[in-house]
Amino acid sequence: xxHLRTLSLRHCVDGEEHCTSIxxxxxxxxxxxxxxxxxxxxxxxxxxxxxNSPRSLVELSSVKKIYLELFSDLADIEGLFRQAxxxxxxxxxxxxxxxxxPSRADAKYWPPLCSSLLNSTTSNLHxxxxxxxxxxxxxxxxxxxxxxxxxxxxxxLDLIDFDTTSILHSISENDIVKLTGSWRRLQRLVLQTCxxxxxxxxxxxxxASNLPCLRDLSIEVDARELAASTVPILKHRxxxxxxxxxxxxxxxxxxxxxxxIFPYLNELLLWTSGSKASEVRPIxxxxxxxxxxxxxxxxxxxxxxxxxxxxxx
Numbered sequence: 001x002x003h004l005r006t007l008s009l010r011h012c013v014d015g016e017e018h019c020t021s022i023x024x025x026x027x028x029x030x031x032x033x034x035x036x037x038x039x040x041x042x043x044x045x046x047x048x049x050x051x052n053s054p055r056s057l058v059e060l061s062s063v064k065k066i067y068l069e070l071f072s073d074l075a076d077i078e079g080l081f082r083q084a085x086x087x088x089x090x091x092x093x094x095x096x097x098x099x100x101x102p103s104r105a106d107a108k109y110w111p112p113l114c115s116s117l118l119n120s121t122t123s124n125l126h127x128x129x130x131x132x133x134x135x136x137x138x139x140x141x142x143x144x145x146x147x148x149x150x151x152x153x154x155x156x157l158d159l160i161d162f163d164t165t166s167i168l169h170s171i172s173e174n175d176i177v178k179l180t181g182s183w184r185r186l187q188r189l190v191l192q193t194c195x196x197x198x199x200x201x202x203x204x205x206x207x208a209s210n211l212p213c214l215r216d217l218s219i220e221v222d223a224r225e226l227a228a229s230t231v232p233i234l235k236h237r238x239x240x241x242x243x244x245x246x247x248x249x250x251x252x253x254x255x256x257x258x259x260x261i262f263p264y265l266n267e268l269l270l271w272t273s274g275s276k277a278s279e280v281r282p283i284x285x286x287x288x289x290x291x292x293x294x295x296x297x298x299x300x301x302x303x304x305x306x307x308x309x310x311x312x313x
Contacts, residue, residue, distance in 0.1 A: 004033050008040040019044040019071050024080045031060045040067040047072040058084045069095040074109035081116040091127035107150045114153025123158045131165040142194035148175040155182035163190035176203045180210035188216040192244050197222050208236040208261040218242035224249045228256035238262045242269040251279035259287045
């Protein structure tokens with residue numbers, strides 16, 4: 001097994017009573033294999049707390065990716081990162097299954113998990129996904145009233161990719177300000193909450209102003225109260241924008257506003273109800289084409305003026 005590069009353990013049986021347990025110390029022993037890069041634990045698996053025997057901190061210098069979709073409490077997951085260091089870890093996915101009890105992820109468990117992640121990883125950790133699945137799971141998670149403030153310890157990481165889906169109860173504009181001030185190198189950002197969007201279009205302006213490297217954004221905004229003339233003209237190079245559950249009133253106003261801050265947008269996805277959503281994309285494309293033709297005309301006028309000046313000289 002010394003040459004094993006990927007370890008995937010899957011135990012999928014209906015009902016939590018059929019879970020199998022893995023002591024975290026035993027898992028760390030497996031992760032100590034010298035060539036192991038990827039770990040994936042999926043299904044009815046519970047990480048058992050470490051035993052009481054003394055054990056020194058283990059450095060797992062080959063592991064680069066970890067994917068955990070378990071029934072385990074957050075405290076047990078935190079224990080894994082408290083007992084080992086992952087200096088080469090680049091990507092971490094924590095998928096908290098909708099069938100798990102959300103009480104295991106109460107707000108009090110998040111600061112210790114964030115602290116252990118900071119202590120056990122290095123600046124190599126760039127990709128972080130923390131998600132829950134299913135509509136039922138979203139309703140259960142909403143009852144915990146988690147906010148981005150509960151995960152604020154993560155702001156000390158040097159992330160370029162952050163994805164959180166159906167875990168947070170709400171996100172405020174102040175949260176967006178803190179996030180964009182901490183993760184200035186973000187290239188991909190997914191923020192989806194458990195309830196209707198609390199952010200307005202101003203949040204997109206904050207993101208466009210503070211995250212110059214961002215290329216892929218998925219977020220929820222309320223675009224009903226919007227005036228395009230109040231939106232600043234920016235040159236952000238966002239390529240893909242997905243708006244979840246984002247109510248709108250006037251398609252042309254939303255299209256104009258998006259074009260003012262994201263002029264290089266290649267793909268717009270609107271996951272919202274109502275026929276008006278389908279009108280936004282063609283309007284945006286027409287605005288982009290009109291601007292492109294206008295810039296071509298300006299280039300032509302500039303070339304003519306230059307050639308005239310050359311001839312006169």
